[in-house]
Amino acid sequence: MLDNCLKKDKPFSIHIVLISGAVLFIGMLGSLLFSKFVPVWLYGSSIARAELTNNPLEKLRWFLKEPLINAINNFNITPGTFFTTLSLIICAIGLLSIIKGKSGPIKVLMFIIMGIGAYSPNLLVKENWAAYRSLIALEFFTCALVIIGLDALTSKLNIAKKALPILTVFAMIAASYNIFNGFIIPQKSELNALASALSYKVGKTFTGDVLFDIQDPAYNAFTKTQRYDEFGNISLAAPWAIKGMAEQILISKSMHFRLPENVILTAKEQCASDCIIIKTGDAMRSSTSNY
Numbered sequence: 001m002l003d004n005c006l007k008k009d010k011p012f013s014i015h016i017v018l019i020s021g022a023v024l025f026i027g028m029l030g031s032l033l034f035s036k037f038v039p040v041w042l043y044g045s046s047i048a049r050a051e052l053t054n055n056p057l058e059k060l061r062w063f064l065k066e067p068l069i070n071a072i073n074n075f076n077i078t079p080g081t082f083f084t085t086l087s088l089i090i091c092a093i094g095l096l097s098i099i100k101g102k103s104g105p106i107k108v109l110m111f112i113i114m115g116i117g118a119y120s121p122n123l124l125v126k127e128n129w130a131a132y133r134s135l136i137a138l139e140f141f142t143c144a145l146v147i148i149g150l151d152a153l154t155s156k157l158n159i160a161k162k163a164l165p166i167l168t169v170f171a172m173i174a175a176s177y178n179i180f181n182g183f184i185i186p187q188k189s190e191l192n193a194l195a196s197a198l199s200y201k202v203g204k205t206f207t208g209d210v211l212f213d214i215q216d217p218a219y220n221a222f223t224k225t226q227r228y229d230e231f232g233n234i235s236l237a238a239p240w241a242i243k244g245m246a247e248q249i250l251i252s253k254s255m256h257f258r259l260p261e262n263v264i265l266t267a268k269e270q271c272a273s274d275c276i277i278i279k280t281g282d283a284m285r286s287s288t289s290n291y
Contacts, residue, residue, distance in 0.1 A: 012103030017110055024114070028121055051126040062128045067119060071138040074146055077178055077227045091142060094149030115141035182231040186222040190236050190284065193221070195249045197283035201276055202257050208274035210257045211265040212242050214281070218291065221284035236280035239264045 039046040053059045072087045073079035079087075098108050116123075118137035150167060154160040202210055217237035225231055235241040243263045250257065257276070271277050285291040 009102060012106050024117060031121060052124055053126045059123055063123055067135060067138060071135055071142045074143055077182055077231050078225055090149035091145040093152055094145035097148050097152040182225055187235060189222040190234060191245055193283045193287035194236060194245055196287060197278050198249055201278060204255050207256045209260050211271050211275060211277050212263050213265045213277055213279045216281040218281045218284040220290055221288040236284060
């Protein structure tokens with residue numbers, strides 16, 4: 001689809017677009033069936049996240065000010081006004097470059113339709129939230145526009161051979177920075193904080209149960225960037241993540257405590273005897289200089 005729409009010297013082919021659209025539609029229809037209808041058929045209900053929206057106008061406003069802006073910023077998880085404006089200008093140059101080629105206007109129209117269509121599952125559901133990873137399809141289209149815009153701009157200025165390799169290296173460095181500082185370092189710091197708390201409060205010889213109190217999370221302990229669940233949303237506040245982290249520590253440090261089926265403390269009666277409670281928020285605060 002992108003190849004059909006972006007090559008300037010290649011005429012528009014409705015046949016390729018129809019095939020691409022059909023593949024996209026079938027994939028999304030399958031996702032809808034397995035997330036909405038199959039659970040209802042098997043279990044009598046589906047998860048809340050699969051509920052369809054009843055306010056399309058509100059959803060459209062959310063799309064314009066949240067996912068679309070994030071996609072235009074091309075994986076910059078802390079964008080400012082200057083970067084957003086610059087990205088918009090480069091995207092506009094990319095669109096103008098496509099328009100000047102064969103079948104330009106129809107290519108641009110289909111490019112926009114397919115870009116929004118790739119994100120449509122998030123537009124159909126009720127929740128006004130989406131994981132950063134769900135932006136990938138939409139980002140794919142905006143990244144293509146940025147690349148075309150940069151190519152057109154640097155070619156016009158006769159600096160393409162020098163500028164494009166530099167921009168590629170810059171993009172690689174920026175991507176690595178986002179991954180390491182926004183995801184890897186905070187997650188490793190959380191694991192180390194939990195390991196320290198277990199070593200100090202539990203020790204290697206304790207054989208009773210360990211439960212975790214997650215009611216007072218420390219969101220800014222290791223990063224002040226809060227973007228979606230991938231960047232800044234802590235695992236030690238997620239009920240489904242803690243048990244796996246504790247199991248890893250249990251094995252790697254040769255400890256002997258037990259982890260019950262439900263490790264999250266909901267009432268003090270759960271930990272009446274032969275039991276230790278770890279407050280994950282306190283564990284994080286004691287391992288950082290941000291508090």
